[in-house]
Structure formats: structure tokens, C-alpha cells
Amino acid sequence: MCEFIILFLYFAAINSRINKHKYHTKLQFMAKELTSRSENYSQWYNDLVIKADLAEASAVRGCMVIKPYGYAIWEKIQGQLDRMFKETGHVNAYFPLFIPKSFFSKEAEHVEGFAKECAVVTHYRLRNDDQGKGLVVDENAKLEEELIIRPTSETIIWNTYKNWIQSYRDLPILINQWANVVRWEMRTRLFLRTTEFLWQEGHTAHATREEALEETLKMLQVYATFAEEYMALPVIKGVKTESEKFAGAIDTYTIETLMQDGKALQGGTSHFLGQNFARAFDVKFLNREGQLDLVWATSWGVTTRLIGALIMAHSDDNGLILPPKLAPIHVVIVPIHKNEEQLSQISAKAEVLKKELESKGLSVKYDGRDTHKPGWKFAEYELKGVPVRLAIGPRDLENNTVEVARRDTLEKMIVPADTVGTYIPELLANIQENIFRRASGFREKNxxxxxxxxxxxxxxxxxxxxxxxxxxxxxxxxxxxxxxxxxxxxxxxxxxxxxxxxxxxxxxxxxxxxxxxxxx
RNA sequence: CGGGGUGUAGCGCAGUUGGCUAGCGCGCCACGUUCGGGACGUGGAGGCCGGAAGUUCGAGUCUUCUCACCCCGACCA
Structure with a gap:
């Protein structure tokens, strides 16, 4: 208690120092070349994905290349979710990309749901054509049984679980896999709907209905917590109707989010599969009473679509706005200088600040490139949604200050350089909270x-x-x-x-x- | 998969009733001046005009086919 009060007073003192030096400027310029949301929301989204360097269309129809900055966001999402899965007792494993066609036909509703969008492997060899047509499929290398490229893995997994489960002592099985899946879509949009996408799929097996239901809801809650606390995205938890539920599930639970254009986006799903897959794959276990019973199942997943949600929920006409907890770079430092000597002085100062912030667990980039002007860099990092920007110029050297700009509100203020180490982590927490509050306010209003x-x-x-x-x-x-x-x-x-x-x-x-x- | 549209330099575009060496802006490279909100000057590099076939003395331009992408529908996380 005593420490708490001291800590509080300490922060209060810092804040009053900052306030003396603080000034606010609302910036009005627009990012060049980015379509505004009001003009064309869907074009704004497309522009933003490309210009923020998150992803691009590939040479393969409907498939995207996730570029390093976009993938870095996915890695942040993965990292946190993976921790949360482990904390709830799950382990990772990996199952094949290919699924024998016959596995698919075993669960009637499941086939029905996915059959229309499956990629199928029919051959296993190419050869050079005698007539000079180049590389052709070798008709002599036709597969006995065609392989489906997984649109989801329930069938291959339950075919495998059958061999792992004999008694209640083998249960529960709590497995997750990080993988790619393919669903042959007609119309695609980067992150929101692509033919191939990355996801995580949890597949669990339980001895009782109650336990499986509990697991389904537990993972729904993990998703909800992740969305709200990390993505800063308020969600509504609920159950899907019969027509919207997963093909093969008894019940599908969902977290639903609202985008800035007023459209909803499903952020994650958790399925109570009942005994459907156990029945289809004949997965039985001996229970405590010594009787054979079908195993109860769940599956749950989130995809790279979450990145689309992140973009559409928070960003503005200047570019991305990333919640600090998922931003690959928390702080960027930009030097402002007139000559080499100034630059080296500023660089030295920036490196000190960088180290200090990194020691607090923050990811900091110092952009000392001489090939772009400060204004260009400001715009660039705003486009990329870096939550906090520090600018250091000759005036700051003189006064021992830095200019701090926050991405969410575009406010700028001058703060004493010595306070940066405590002020920035606080500011990041504040930004995280503000983005969530803003999204919540938007949802309430709509x-x-x-x-x-x-x-x-x-x-x-x-x-x-x-x-x-x-x-x-x-x-x-x-x-x-x-x-x-x-x-x-x-x-x-x-x-x-x-x-x-x-x-x-x-x-x-x-x-x-x-x-x-x-x-x- | 149905309807509409667009393909010309890395990106965005212009290119006349078919005619000479295919242009412009941004970006890129070099040098110099700049640097507190996307700098400027000078010089330079970069094109099988989406692909194939056809009409023609001659095709970026006309015809047919094909492929890709974008928008609107049906399907989906």
C-alpha cells in the first residue's frame, strides 16, 4: 500500500512537469495517395493494406503475399494467443496438409459445407511433353485416392484421435495447430478473404458433454479477452443460428465485432461438436463405469482475418492505427538536423533513449536515414501505425527535451528527455485504452x-x-x-x-x- | 459462376479517323543545395503497349480468342 502511494505521487510529479511543457496540435493534413474513408471505405482499406506494406496480391489467383510488416503483426497475434492457449492447458502439434477424400465424406453436414470450395490433388508427377508442350501432368501418375487440401482439419484429426483414445484415462486431448488452410473462394480481398490463409485450429477431445461444452466456452472467452485486451476491439459473444453454424457442429459460438463502415466481422469461432466426429470416425472410449462411449469434441479458430479487423476497426485517413500491444514497433525516433555534426549528436542522444525504452520491454526503431526528410518519415510511420513517435531536433538538444507524438489522436507535446523512460510506457498504456474506448464508443453509437x-x-x-x-x-x-x-x-x-x-x-x-x- | 469495367516503365495515367524515334506525373539512380509535417535543381536509367492469332504497305490503336485484376451479385473465416 505504501509503495503504491509513493509510486502514485511519483507519476503525479512527472505529469505536472510534463504539463508545463505540453502543447497540443491537431494536425489536419491528409496522407498523400490514401483514399479517404468517407470517399470510398473499401478502397481506403485496399489502399491501406498496400501502402502500409502489410500484404500484396500474389501471382497466384486469390492468394496473398504477407509482407514482413504484416507478418510481424501476425506474429504478435500468434505469440499472445499461443501463450493464452498454453495457459489453458493446450499443446501444439501438426497434422497433414492433405486429407484423403474418403475422410471427408464421413460426416454428412461437414462434406456438405466444404465440398464446394475444396482444392483437390489428383496426380503426383510432371513430365516433359514429347510434342513440345512443355511441362505437363503425367497421366500415369494418377493418385489411387485424391487428396483434398485441408479447408479445416477435423477429419484428419479425428481419424488420428481414434488411435490415441481407448479409455477415459487418455482424455482430455487438448491440441492446437498453427497452419495454413485453403478454401477456394470466388472473390477475394487481402486478409479478409483469400484462397489460402493462416490460422490456428484447436481440436479437443473430452469424456463428457459438460467438459466439452465448458472447453468451447472457455476458448470463446480466450478469444474475447484477446480481442478486447490486445486488439482493443470490443466484442459480443454469442451463439450462431442453425444456418450460420459450422458444418458438422452442434453449436457454434462467435465473437462479433463492428467495423467503422458499420459492417460486422466475425472475429473468432468456437464449436461444440458433440459426438458428431467421434461417431463419424468411430472414436470410442471406456468410461469409468466400464462402458464404451463416444468421445465429445470441440474445435476453435482464428485467422489472419483478424489483421483485417484490426485495420478496419481503428485506422484513419492518415493510415494504420495499431494498438500498442500488437504493434511490431512501439516507438520510432526521428532526428531533425541541419548538418552532420547535429545528426551525430542527436543520434547519440537517440541511442540512449532507445536503450532506455528497450530495457522496459519496448520495441524501438531509430530512423537515422539521411535519404528522407523528417516530414516524409512522420507521414510514413503514421501510415504504418507506429503508436508513438519521438522527434529530436537542435532545439531539443538545447532544452533537453523530445517531441512526443501519439498516433491515435495525432497530438504532439514536448516532454523533458529525462522523463521519457517512465512517460512512454504510460502513454502506450493510455493509447491502448483510448483506442479500445473509441471503438467501444463507436459500437455503442451504432x-x-x-x-x-x-x-x-x-x-x-x-x-x-x-x-x-x-x-x-x-x-x-x-x-x-x-x-x-x-x-x-x-x-x-x-x-x-x-x-x-x-x-x-x-x-x-x-x-x-x-x-x-x-x-x- | 453471372453482369459491368480496366490492362501502355516499379506505381498512377495520356496516346486523335491505324502513320514517323510511344509520352506525362510520381518513384528510381548520380551530384549539389536542403532537413521542426511527404524539399528543390541539374543530369540519367527504365517499354515485346497483358498474351496469342488475324486484317493491313504499316497495329498501342481494328477483329477474334485467351489471361489477369477491379467493382456489383451468389458462397464464405
Whole structure:
């Protein structure tokens, strides 16, 4: 308690020192060449992915190259999620990219759901054509059984689990894998929907229904915590309707997020698979009572799509805004100098600050390149969403100060150089919080409780955002609503309060509101 | 997979009723002056005009086919 008070007073003292030197400037310039959100939101997104150097289209239709800066964000996401999976008792493993076609047909709903978008390997050899047509498929090298490139791994995994499980003592199995999957999509967009994408898929096996259900919800909560605390993205947890659930699941749980254009984006899913896959692959175990029983299953995943969510939730017309906890670079230091001598003095000072900040666990980049002017660098790092920028010029050398600029608000202030080591970590925490608060505020402003069909249509077709509305619980009504407005039921929220009402479409009685939105 | 659009230098574009050595801006390279919000000057490099076939004395330009990408629908994380 005593330490706490001392610490508090210490920070208060620093803050008052900073305030003396503080000035605010709201910057009005626009980043060159970046389409504004109001002009064309979807173009803004495309521009941003390219200009921030996150990814680009590849020579392969529908597939992207994730560039180093984009991949660095994915590595931050992976790193944190992997820690959280381990903390909840999971281990990593790896299963094959190829799945024998026959495995797929074993679970009826599952095939039904994925058959339309599978890439299939039919041959295993190429040869040089005798007629000079170049390299051709060797028809003599046809596979006995075609291989599917995994769109998801339930089938190969449950085929394997069958051999691992004999008794309740072999359970639970709590495995995750980091992998790539392929789903042959017609229309693709960088990060949001590509033919090949990276993801993580957890596959667990349990002795009881209760335990599997608990696992499903536990991992949903891991995703929700990750989204809110790391991505600074508020989520709504819920369960999918029959028509929106995973092919082969009993229930699909989801975290739903809202993007700046008013469209919803599913951030992660956790499936309660019941005994469906155990039945399909004949995975039985001897329970404590000495009876054979089918194993209970879950699976759960998030994909590189999260990077798309990160971009669309927070960024502005100047470029990316990354939450500090997922930013590859926390702080960039830019020198401002008139000559070589000044540059070397400033560099020396910058290196000291860099070391100090790095000792606090921050990732710091000093950009001492002489090939670009400071203004160019400012714009560049704003485009890339680096949360904090320090600028050091001759005036700062004289006054022993640095200029601190925060990316989320574009505010600039002068602070004493000696306080940087304590001030910056605080500022980063503050930015993380502010971004989350801003996204939450946006979501609140764009969440509507609607009671009539007209109100509903206005949200779906004009205003955008989430609509809480009564629904009669039938797939028919759900399909009609989608057909007429493009809005879908994102989920039935877990924290729903029961409420008597009438379905906005059919007028039939309803016991609760469900969450509707037009979605990505 | 249906409807619409675009392919000319790394990127964004111009290129006339078919005609001479295919241009412009940005970027790139060299040198110099600059550097507290995307600097400027001078010089330079860079093109099988998406690909194939055809019409023609002659094709970036006309015809056919093909491929890729973008936008709108159906499908999806």
C-alpha cells in the first residue's frame, strides 16, 4: 500500500512537469495517395493494406503475399494467443496438409459445407511433353485416392484421435495447430478473404458433454479477452443460428465485432461438436463405469482475418492505427538536423533513449536515414501505425527535451528527455485504452434496438451498425430477412435478457432479441 | 459462376479517323543545395503497349480468342 502511494505521487510529479511543457496540435493534413474513408471505405482499406506494406496480391489467383510488416503483426497475434492457449492447458502439434477424400465424406453436414470450395490433388508427377508442350501432368501418375487440401482439419484429426483414445484415462486431448488452410473462394480481398490463409485450429477431445461444452466456452472467452485486451476491439459473444453454424457442429459460438463502415466481422469461432466426429470416425472410449462411449469434441479458430479487423476497426485517413500491444514497433525516433555534426549528436542522444525504452520491454526503431526528410518519415510511420513517435531536433538538444507524438489522436507535446523512460510506457498504456474506448464508443453509437421492420431496414440499408431485434426463431424468416436486406443474424448474444416481443419480420411471438448486421 | 469495367516503365495515367524515334506525373539512380509535417535543381536509367492469332504497305490503336485484376451479385473465416 505504501509503495503504491509513493509510486502514485511519483507519476503525479512527472505529469505536472510534463504539463508545463505540453502543447497540443491537431494536425489536419491528409496522407498523400490514401483514399479517404468517407470517399470510398473499401478502397481506403485496399489502399491501406498496400501502402502500409502489410500484404500484396500474389501471382497466384486469390492468394496473398504477407509482407514482413504484416507478418510481424501476425506474429504478435500468434505469440499472445499461443501463450493464452498454453495457459489453458493446450499443446501444439501438426497434422497433414492433405486429407484423403474418403475422410471427408464421413460426416454428412461437414462434406456438405466444404465440398464446394475444396482444392483437390489428383496426380503426383510432371513430365516433359514429347510434342513440345512443355511441362505437363503425367497421366500415369494418377493418385489411387485424391487428396483434398485441408479447408479445416477435423477429419484428419479425428481419424488420428481414434488411435490415441481407448479409455477415459487418455482424455482430455487438448491440441492446437498453427497452419495454413485453403478454401477456394470466388472473390477475394487481402486478409479478409483469400484462397489460402493462416490460422490456428484447436481440436479437443473430452469424456463428457459438460467438459466439452465448458472447453468451447472457455476458448470463446480466450478469444474475447484477446480481442478486447490486445486488439482493443470490443466484442459480443454469442451463439450462431442453425444456418450460420459450422458444418458438422452442434453449436457454434462467435465473437462479433463492428467495423467503422458499420459492417460486422466475425472475429473468432468456437464449436461444440458433440459426438458428431467421434461417431463419424468411430472414436470410442471406456468410461469409468466400464462402458464404451463416444468421445465429445470441440474445435476453435482464428485467422489472419483478424489483421483485417484490426485495420478496419481503428485506422484513419492518415493510415494504420495499431494498438500498442500488437504493434511490431512501439516507438520510432526521428532526428531533425541541419548538418552532420547535429545528426551525430542527436543520434547519440537517440541511442540512449532507445536503450532506455528497450530495457522496459519496448520495441524501438531509430530512423537515422539521411535519404528522407523528417516530414516524409512522420507521414510514413503514421501510415504504418507506429503508436508513438519521438522527434529530436537542435532545439531539443538545447532544452533537453523530445517531441512526443501519439498516433491515435495525432497530438504532439514536448516532454523533458529525462522523463521519457517512465512517460512512454504510460502513454502506450493510455493509447491502448483510448483506442479500445473509441471503438467501444463507436459500437455503442451504432448499436440500435429496433422494433419495427422499417426501423430494421433503415439500420441494415442506410445507417449500418448492429441491430438488436426480435426474431421468431425460424430459418425461413432468417433467410427472408437476409434476402431482403442482406443483414444476417450475427449471433444470439450469451448475455441476452429474456424479453417478450414480436418478430420484426413475421410478427410472431419472440422471447429474446438477437443481433443482426450486414457482415463481412 | 453471372453482369459491368480496366490492362501502355516499379506505381498512377495520356496516346486523335491505324502513320514517323510511344509520352506525362510520381518513384528510381548520380551530384549539389536542403532537413521542426511527404524539399528543390541539374543530369540519367527504365517499354515485346497483358498474351496469342488475324486484317493491313504499316497495329498501342481494328477483329477474334485467351489471361489477369477491379467493382456489383451468389458462397464464405
Amino acid at each position: 448499436t440500435h434496438r429496433v422494433n419495427t421492420w422499417d426501423e430494421f431496414r433503415e439500420v441494415a440499408e442506410v445507417k449500418g451498425g448492429f441491430a438488436y431485434a426480435h426474431w421468431d426463431g425460424t430459418s425461413e424468416t432468417e433467410a427472408k430477412i437476409k434476402e431482403e436486406t442482406k443483414a444476417t443474424i450475427r449471433c444470439i448474444p450469451l448475455d441476452n435478457e429474456p424479453e417478450e416481443g414480436k418478430c420484426i419480420y413475421s410478427g410472431k411471438p419472440s422471447k429474446q432479441r438477437v443481433l443482426f448486421a450486414v457482415a463481412y
